[in-house]
Structure formats: C-alpha cells, structure tokens
Amino acid sequence: MHPEDIKASIRKAGKSITIAAKDLGITPSTVSLVVSGRGKSMRVQTYISDLLGKSVAEIWPKPERIYLPVCESCMSRGLQSNDRGGGQSGSVGLTG
Template identity: 50%
Template structure:
C-alpha cells in the first residue's frame, strides 16, 4: 500500500500516526519510517496491521530481489 493509503486507513479507524507513536512509546519518526517503508519494526507494523485490519504482507509486500543475469563474455580483444 502507498504510505498515504496507510495513513488514511489509520485515520478512518480513529488513530493518527502520532497517537500510535504515543501508544507504543516510540518516536513519531519511527512510525513514519515504518509507514513509508524506509524502516522495519515488527511491533509497529503489526499494530498498524491490527488497526487497519489487513495482514502485514498486504500492507508492505515483500521486496523481491532483482533477477541477476549472467552476461555473455565479450569477445576477447587481442593485445
């Protein structure tokens, strides 16, 4: 989900990111970073998921590793 969708869903359930930070005893910036996906915290993410009623992987889908492809060796240059 987009961070704005997460915040809007939280507000619709009657809790702001600041109120969540107070509830959990963490800094506002910690909640903000988790919402935006810049940081991870199972406790914060779990509480957000509980509030908005969606599983954590739906809110923050797992990041897939890029597919690395082996390049064909270039023709050797005679020196």
C-alpha cells in the same frame, strides 16, 4: 499498500501517526519510517495491521525478485548471481 494509503487508513481508523507513536511509546518519526517502508519494526507493523484489520503481508508485501542476465564478461570474473543459491544460473537477483 502505498504509504499514503496506509496513513489514510490509520486516519480513517481514528488514529494518527502521532497517536500511534504515543500508544507504542516511541517517536512519530519511527512510525513514519515503518509506514514509508524505510524502516522495519514488527511491533509497529503489528500495531498498524491490528488497527487496520489486515495482515502485515497485505500492508507491506515483500518485493518480487527480478532476474536480469549477467554479461559473459561478468560471469568470467565469477559473478553468477546474488541469489545465494537456488537462483537461476547466469542471472542477478534484484528486489524492486
């Protein structure tokens, strides 16, 4: 979900970032960081997912891996993949 959609859903559930933070005993900025995806806290994510009636994975899906070809020059210098095993040979895995 987009962070603005998460915030709107929290408001529709009768709460706010500030109220959620008070319920959790943390700062509103911590909750905002998690909502925006710039921070991670399973405790905050679980609180919000319970509040919205959705799974954590529905609200914050994991980014897909994108594989880009690695140039021959890079491969000759030993750069094969940042996938750490199991990736496609000659490609670089990025999250996006």
